Amino acid sequence: MATYQYLQLEQHYIDIYDSGTIDYCRRFEKGFQAKVDKLLPKKRPTTTKKSQEHPGGVVAVALYFYSGERAVKKEETIQKWMQEDQARDEKLATAEPPNNILCSSCGKAMTCETKDLYHAYEFPLRVLFLFRCQPCNKGRGVFDDGKEWKMPKKVCPKCSAVLQEKNSRNNKAIITLYTCLNCPYKEKEVFTLSSPPQKEEPEDPYFERDRARFCFTKEQTSHYADFTIKLENVTKMFGESKKLDKHKDVYDAADQLQKLTIDQLEKTLITVMTKNGYIKLELGKPEIDKYVIIPFTVRDAKPDREHRSSEIDLRRLLRTTLEPTSWRLVHDGVSYRLGILSGSLKGYEQEEDLVRLVEQRKTPRP
Ligand SMILES: [Zn+2]
Ligand SMILES: [Zn+2]
Known part of the structure; x- marks a missing residue:
């Protein structure tokens, strides 16, 4: 029983792979040129030499990378295609027709064609x-x-x-x-049934010319691979130094936070609170552990201020006042009852905590 053979000579796969590369590169060049033509002023009589060079350069770089990526994957892809075709041939060669297939009309044994x-x-x-x-x-x-x-x-x-x-x-x-x-x-x-004979596709006259332009030789491929490894290292180094720079900013800012003592904190708060109609600040017993946490109460001296807005005003006031310092309002919250507002303040000392405070400052709060 004659069967179709899938596996071909290696050149067959190379041609398929290369024609994929060529096809993409040609379309890319054409598409890019169309975009450039659209951008250039229509009335301009002739394109100056410089403007012709520029897009050409960009296209060349883009195509270099595309061709390079295709080239480094070429051998592996072709091997895979050939292995798959070999598997097809083997599957076909070893498959045996099932026995005793009978005709559904007359019940006689059928033959495999x-x-x-x-x-x-x-x-x-x-x-x-x-x-x-x-x-x-x-x-x-x-x-x-x-x-x-x-x-x-x-x-x-x-x-x-x-x-x-x-x-x-x-x-x-x-x-x-x-x-x-x-x-x-x-x-x-x-x-x-009598379809006209299919015209054979005309041979592509520029195939070999474009293969030389877009498909890398073995030597070019290994150059490209070396080049991209170097490029990757440079990019990595560049990224890391940028990260360090960014960290330096954060560490500097953390260093500049005002590390207030409890006494300094109290004085600062009394000043701003009084200005904003909150009086008689009282600090509770500090809880001293990894952080220093101090409960507080303060009275609202504006009788017309409704309780929600009293809470909002005080929270906003504390947020702004504490931001340049190493202190924060616990859970960013205060609660109001009968003109008394209460909450807790938390003091930070460790460098990593101070850095976190700076980073949180960058994320906008609701
Ligand atoms: Zn039959
Ligand atoms: Zn119907």
Whole structure:
């Protein structure tokens, strides 16, 4: 039983791969040129030498990287394609037709006529055997795992019922008439037999020229690979030094936070609070652990200030006052009852905590 052979000479795969590269590069060049033409003023009589050079340079760099990336993946891709085709050939060669396939009309044993891969580019691979009954000419398709192949049924696009199918044939065509038995839908399909001979695709006269332009030689590929490794290292180094710079800013800012003693903090708060109508600040017993936490109460001296706005005003005031210092309002919250506002203050000392305070300052609060 003759079967199709998938595996070809290596050059076949090289040509396919290269034509993919060439095709992309040509389209890229063309597309880029079209964009440049659009951007250039229409009335300009001739393009100056300089403006011609510039886009050319950009395209060349972009294409260099594209070609380079294609080139470094070329060998691996071609190996994979060849291995897959080899697997197809092996699958076909080793697949044995199932035994005892009988004709569904006359019950006689059928003979296997062909074997092919079914959807050859889908994995896992499946082999389809076609059997024919010699006396009554009926056919049957059976897969290598013994499952029966079934002709997919065409359904009515209006009501989804299975369409009835009638074939007729003349010298020129096979005509299939589909009729829905559930609704008035009808459809005609014509398969022309005497199709004009397919014109062979003309050979691409610039293929070799463009292969030389866009497809790297082995030597160019290894240059490119070395170059990109170096480039990657430089980028990494550059990124790290930028990160250090960024960190330096944060550390400097953390260093500049005012580390207030409890006494200094109290004085600062009393001054700003009094100005804003909050009086009689009282600090509670400090809790001294990893951080220093001090509960506080203060009275609202503005009787007209409603409790929600009293809370909001004080919170905003504390936020602004504490921001340049090493102190913060715990949970960013204060609560109000009968004109008394309460909350807790937290003091930070460790460098890592101070850095975090600076970083939090950068993220906007709701
Ligand atoms: Zn039969
Ligand atoms: Zn229908």
